[in-house]
Amino acid sequence: MAVLITTEVLGEISVLTSVENQSELTAAWIRSGDGLIGFGEYKKIEISGSDRFKQARTWWNSQLSDFKIQNNVHGSGTGPVLFTSFSFDSDEKSVLIIPEIILGRKNGKSWVTWIGQGRQPDFSKVGNAQASGEISWSDGSISEDEWRNQVGFAVKAIKENKLEKVVLARDQVATSTTQINSRSLLQRLEIEYPSTWLFLVDGLVGATPELLVRLSKSLVTSRVLAGTIRKTGNEDRDLALAASLAKSSKDLEEHEYAVRSVADALEPFCSSTNVPESPFVLHLSNVMHLATDVTGVLNDSAKQADVFTLVEQLHPSAAVCGTPTDLANNLITELEQMNRQRYAGPVGWIDANGDGEIAIALRCGLLSQDKKSIRIFAGCGIVAGSDPANEFAESQAKLMPMRTALETI
Structure with missing residues (x-):
């Protein structure tokens, strides 16, 4: 039986730190300076199939039964923690990781969890971000013109009442002359996008603004985003654009589909569900989104x-697939001509109590095995009022966080 120890760490510690034994950073979940980071791999498994969420639960529970837990901190995210990155499609691989060492921080309190009876790991402040090599860019699965044609075909299908909404994604590939350092990339993203959820699981790294589900005791929360407009950098102009976004019939229609899909998925599990009548405008450094926070309380039945249960019900939401789900998924398969892998899939962490936070893997990239290249992704919700040129501009804005971070680390 493996011994797992969690104890408080005194003093001010940054979440993005290094450990004395130089274990590789393998997992991370950070927002506004708080979060969890994992070093090394105690256990890792790859799974696939339509029952991948059930497989994940079974595997995690079997691992928990093998731990002798000594936890003097308690609370969400302490003790054993599993980092998860699920595929968008069921036939692609999903990855589950239990790190050897986890450093956590929340509301000024820091703690460390490690597996084994050795002494507590020492942490040091992170130095300057590692400089990157020279970055070159190339098209991903299809060209820019082909992607705009896809959007036009999707709009035509929607106007012919074949479906209501579909999300189409595209990718680009960055190649570096040296290995791309994921910790430096996270540092860069944290500076520019502190209000997003930063994540790293097995080479999938990014800064997503969309929380699929948080479960804390019996309280359920989901942040839904759909409807986007690019910022100009001029404060007065951006305020006017925010007002136009809040009134845009095209964006409100897209947003309504996404909110409805989440609320409908949560309704059987919650005794009360709160869905605000109108979305708010979420301001990020490069774009603005229509956003709605859906909340609920688990009913007695x-x-x-646990989080696995809720994720299975919520994925794929209309925000990353479309409406109706099956028809949208079929059109994605027909049009996208690329493998999403773990892009737009659920990503996050789960603790021993079944609580956790799972986001949608957006504004992200997937590192190659040699870490000298990375595929980055962006998707757009297509409805009847969509215009291919405008959707392409939106996709460019959504690619910008990863492009900028890669070019400045």
């Missing part, structure tokens, strides 16, 4: 539900 769902008290045994």
Whole structure:
């Protein structure tokens, strides 16, 4: 039986630190300076199939039964923690990782969890971000013109009442003359996008603004984003654009589909669900989104539900697939001509109590095995009022966080 120890760490510690034994940074979940980071791999498994969420639960529970837990901190995210990165499609691989060492921080309190009976790991402040090599860019699966044609075909299908909404994604490939350092990339993203959820799981790294689900005791929260407009950098102009976004019939229609899909998925599990009547405008450094926070409380019959249960119900939401789900998924398969892998899939962490935070893997990239190249992704929700040129401009804005971070680390 493996011994797992969690204890408080005194003093001010940055979440993005290094450990004395130089274990590789393998997992991360950070927002506004708080979060969890994992070093090394105690256990890792790859799974696939339509039952991948059930497989993940079974594997995690079997691992928990092998731990002798000594936790004097308690609370969400302490003790054993599993980092997860699920594929968008069921036939692609999903990855589950239990790190050897986890450093956590929340509301000024820091703690460390490690596996084994050795002494507590020492942490040091992170130095300057590692300089990157020279970055070159190339098209991903299809050209820019082909992608705009895809959007036009999708709009035509929607106007012919074949479906209501579909999300189409595209990718680009960055190649570096040296290895791309994921910790430096996270540092860069944290500076520019502190209000997003930064994540790293097995080479999938990014800064997503969309929380698929958080479960804390019995409280359920989901942040839904759909409807986007690019910022200009001029404050007065951006305020006017925010007002136009809040009134845009095209964007409000897209947003309504996404919110409805989440609320409908949560309704069987919650005794009360709160869905605001109108979205708010979420301001990021490069774009603005229509956003709605859906909340609920687990009902008595769902008290045994965990994050795996909720993720299985929520994925894929209309925000990353479309409406109706099956028809949208079929059109994605027909049009995209690329493998999303773990892009737009659920990513995050789960603790021993079944609580956790799972986001949608957006504004992200997937590192190659040799870490000298990375595929970055962006997707756009297509509805009847969509225009291919405008959707392409939106996709460019959504690619910008990763492009900028890669070019400045």
